[in-house]
Amino acid sequence: MDFQFGEKERKLREEIRQFVKENLPLDQVPYLEEHYDEEWAFAMSMAKKLSEKKWLTINWPEEYGGMGASDWEQAVYLEEVGYWGIPGYGMGVSGIRWVGPSIMLYGSEELKKKHLPLISSGEADGVWCTGYSEPDAGSDFANLSTRAEKKGDEYIVNGQKVWISAAHRSRWCWLAVRTDPDAPRKHDGISLLAVDMKSEGVTIRPIKSFFGLHIFNEVFFDNVRVPETNLVGIEDDGWRQVMLSLAFERGNQALVALGESKRLFDEMVQYAKETGAIKRPAIRQKLADVAIEIETLKVLAYETVWKMSKGKKVRWEPPRDKAFRDMINDQLSKIGTEIIGAYTQVDPLLVDSKWSKIQGRVERLYYRWTGYASAGGTTDNQRNIIGRSALQLPKAY
Amino acid sequence: MDFQFGEKERKLREEIRQFVKENLPLDQVPYLEEHYDEEWAFAMSMAKKLSEKKWLTINWPEEYGGMGASDWEQAVYLEEVGYWGIPGYGMGVSGIRWVGPSIMLYGSEELKKKHLPLISSGEADGVWCTGYSEPDAGSDFANLSTRAEKKGDEYIVNGQKVWISAAHRSRWCWLAVRTDPDAPRKHDGISLLAVDMKSEGVTIRPIKSFFGLHIFNEVFFDNVRVPETNLVGIEDDGWRQVMLSLAFERGNQALVALGESKRLFDEMVQYAKETGAIKRPAIRQKLADVAIEIETLKVLAYETVWKMSKGKKVRWEPPRDKAFRDMINDQLSKIGTEIIGAYTQVDPLLVDSKWSKIQGRVERLYYRWTGYASAGGTTDNQRNIIGRSALQLPKAY
Amino acid sequence: MVDFGWSKSQALLRKSIQEFLKKECPSDRVRELAVDARGYDPKLWDQLAELGYLGLAVPEAYEGMGGEYIELMIFMEEAGRKLLPSPFFATVVLCALPIMQFGSDEQKQKLLPAIVDGQIWTLALMEAAADYGPEHIEMSAVKESNGYVLSGTKLFVPFANAAENFLVVARTGNGNDPREGIGVFIVDANAPGIQKTMIPTGAGNQQYEVIFENVQVSDTDILGQSDTGWEIVEYLLQYATVLKCAEMSGGAQAVLDLTSRYARERIQFGKPIGSLQAIQHKLANDFIWVEGLKNLVYEAASLLNIGEPCKTLVSMAKVKANTVYEQMCIDGITIHGAIGFTEEMDVGLYHLRTKSMEFDLGGSEFHRERIVAELEDQVPLFMSI
């Protein structure tokens, strides 16, 4: 049992803070949603700088542009990213988090040579989105029907994908398609393609959130021609490959959330101190409760990192951390609205309105978290996984 | 829309309060659990007094010893009973609440003549318990296997019942038995018997709660002989009869709970005022929340009474009120323990220990409500009923 | 006698309002008006006047319908159900009601018929502290020869841009008790020295900052006395609050309805998601809470309707409304899943509007404090017989 970081991680943390000091306005929390074009542009400029530090793809091997960081170094990096709100660290998320690692794992040499440097150097052409979900294939992913027909040395893709985040920012799409519609089980006959979003026949329709935020998109594929060399891995083996890729998505995601929660909490406490709200009976004890939950998220997330760093298999740990994050977001944003009161109603997409308190972060989290919670698999799904794998309970309906 | 009581109900309320002033120690909350023998004796003496006022069986027709009260008069009475903690109002519960009304509905003239006066006059021989549940027939009541075999002009009863409250105080048992074991459906072949608890072959084993409270019992029937005249209603028609009887149990039960909650809340506020706890940030706003919930229980319970008084069918209303009571009990007892603090650990069965705060009522509710919640059909069951009948959702598992 | 039923005329009124709003205020209209510069539909507003809804509770002597307070509650409950974007609450509830209660006969003769006829009014009460305690009224009203001069900044003034007149709460003096020395002034919205800036809100519901710089008001344009204006605010904190609660209760009922419908209809893995206990039980809890809210609001409205004092009950209803409406929306979004997050579903429309209502006329903390203060004053029943 030890809760002290090693020298290496402590140094990295200091380095990142130094970087933040030099490159980011400290009096303002950068807006990680990248809703506006200027925000996206700024994020991409930061991605370049992160790439120069080898942090953008920190856990990738050096040969692919990473720094071969340990799980703990990556954890420290992600926690700091969340706390300081470093834009561009995600670059649309898909490329860095699972497309790159998946290509390393089962992509051809050609794909490796072409795409890994684009991603790790923070290029606009290294921005990816992921096309898994369809209108009738949500939780039930294997139900997908987007069709890719082999014609000569090309695939002809037709179909519709939904809930694709950053599609409008991406050069590439990591697309799950059905290559064998006659496969006996619906899990068979699925393949993965790297699709150029500039191809003819690709149409993007934004899915705006109820408060106007543009993150998700529908993407339509109308006779889109994809060279056969863009097949990733083995034809019809896509289900297994996607499952492998999902594993890359699991472990560390709680760390950014941890940093973000800590930052927002710190801002809220500071605001409550400045306005005197911290003395209010209704606020005071609840703030303590949130502080406790954030510390708890920390030990849970760290435990998950530790298990991964030891090569232990994680099953219920990421769902546990995810469900707990959802609960914290609910609690944190609610107490936040109690602190800023009537100002909560100011447009959550505004960052610098004179009436926005704490740069609108409270409202944004308040309206956002439920949607994000669903996008990553509902909290109820997490509980089902925990019930079965951690508590050995029978499947629940 | 009107939330003012009529003259008749207001007068009844005043009369009850006058009765309380004359007959009960006002500085002490009587102990409604009737755990100790002296408490039971006192309760039975009060039952006599209530009977003299015609309140004991207030809603029974006058010919059977009631006052033929309206639903609203009964509601007022029960709310006051709860608030003042009038002992003896229940007399073991079964007799007054459903045995009597059921006998009126489908009992023979002989049974009516014998039992209704015993109950309504508060006699020890008018105390009943109810034998429905069995080890393998809980929520799934129709699964019961206690056997009654007709031999001449008697039934010979063999089997085991469980969770029988007040069995050790009762002269009679309202017993559900299987008279036709070969009936095609398990709902058929069930009958109701009135069984003298003094019969040979009846054995009572107390089921003590984890904190020592004795409410429930197991009752064993070993070749118990029951005269055929003690058959209630029609042989093998017990399932339908029991369902009819359950209806008597439904509507008004929230009223006593409402009164009890109000009283405990008032006591807690008074204690918090005397000790200064009401100024504590952690307490203050939570007390307001409980006050709100109790007022909410009031309007819900009243709405249910109103519907019944109008002859409307109630389906999800009693489960709604029951589930809400469970939530209030959780909340009320928790905030209570925060107010009395370390004194919560004093033995909850003690009423007059010098270390018991508020006569131990907080602890008792805290430890008791979960058990009571289960006994009346779990809160989850109530939610299932609401989901199906109020929200038209499909059956959930 | 306690009665949860509605009179025939009340039931009829509700039905008329429902039919009118169903036709004139579908959810797409709500979406459009949220990005409309005026934020309401003048044609619909005129209809509300023509149908008499603006004068629902105004005595016939002032050209109103002469209805009761509880009929206003029915209107607000239905308006809340459909999220009606309009200056109804600002005009009728925040201004006409106090004018009826505290205005001189002359003022009532002059002002009420215009309101019944469609003139828009609003109340300028809240300031930077964004709270409802009398100590937060800092705007000054300085006595001069012919009247008062108002200076200060008001926040979250609804429909300030559309209003022709304001009721403005300002400080005329400083007593030991912050409730003393407060006046409520009737101010022409276009008087010199008034500057209105829209506060962009998530709901697009026309909230303004209004700056008053040496605005002249004549002596005759005071509602009630120049130093007892707090009683008007206190009146609003009861009578207007319950109507806000009715609006919220209507909204919560609507979200429960549309979410239950979604849970019945949405099929996943071959069955309706409403058959999952996790979803069904969440909805069952929501149902219990919404039922509680609804009836609590009815109780408060019914007592206010007969002039029975029920300050604590009003505060209870507001805390309940704040809590239930918010949770209903969060559960609604969660049960809808990803699609609930989009602008296409109605549930988000409600979710985006709860916070404005929550803090309007007092947040939960404010009202809980009023409840506890009352508890502190009372002798409990068991010690008083």
Add this chain to the structure above:
Amino acid sequence: MVDFGWSKSQALLRKSIQEFLKKECPSDRVRELAVDARGYDPKLWDQLAELGYLGLAVPEAYEGMGGEYIELMIFMEEAGRKLLPSPFFATVVLCALPIMQFGSDEQKQKLLPAIVDGQIWTLALMEAAADYGPEHIEMSAVKESNGYVLSGTKLFVPFANAAENFLVVARTGNGNDPREGIGVFIVDANAPGIQKTMIPTGAGNQQYEVIFENVQVSDTDILGQSDTGWEIVEYLLQYATVLKCAEMSGGAQAVLDLTSRYARERIQFGKPIGSLQAIQHKLANDFIWVEGLKNLVYEAASLLNIGEPCKTLVSMAKVKANTVYEQMCIDGITIHGAIGFTEEMDVGLYHLRTKSMEFDLGGSEFHRERIVAELEDQVPLFMSI
């Protein structure tokens, strides 16, 4: 480096304790001892001494095992899991630890070997206010020629009847700061003027009222300085609190285990009740909370183990323990259904014991206040780089 693993010797220790308690402390033994006049089993106590557990963290110089603080935490976690009824916490945690930390060399030489050998001690701290603020220490310690005279009443003193010695916290003077003028005295439990009355508790866990009437204590029987005793209490509020948390965490884990097992095994309507989402999701939430509690306690214990200050973290762990253990028991009872209410199931044994632990060494409100006070003092990280 951050490490959630246990050393080989720690794992071995845990295993030995588990095996010992499994054999010597089954739940029926817990039931018996709850109604036993002594409330503990002297034979088992002797075994604890023989096996060295009483001296686990006592330096070898004083005949202990020379182990670390974190090993005590392992013991308490396992003791909590099995609800071990014994004066272990009172003796080893509440008395031996502060003696080790604050005692003179002479005191340590004299007192610690006896404890390691099985002498029972307890702490008399709480008074009528039943709270842990220094302002609630009213018991007086009046200086006389050869020592002090103690007078006052202590409440909820665990195992006072079995103890041979008390540590008694008393007021030697009144400063501006209530933390000043407090002394901790070593008192013979059988000294004249001491009167012990058992407070009957639901858990039957040997809580006493102890009245001190002019009890003489010599000058040499002060732990630390006569007026800086509050630092000893503050030490306990961290080091003893985390061990109490470990005990509670062990209990919560046990209830989660036994309830999950019940949910897997109990069949209703033809299938295990654990297949109902309402039950499975409740357990999943409990699991998340119990995991959080467990790891929070490990973090706090591990930092205290290396002497790293973590006052806030300790308070966090205590609030978490209070909340999680209680909710776990309530959910446990509810999931068991009616049978969970009976004395036959173990879940009630735990439920009946949480409240005593909750308020021991500070309830949630007390510790939340410590956390917020710390937040008020700190400059946030984002303003400090």
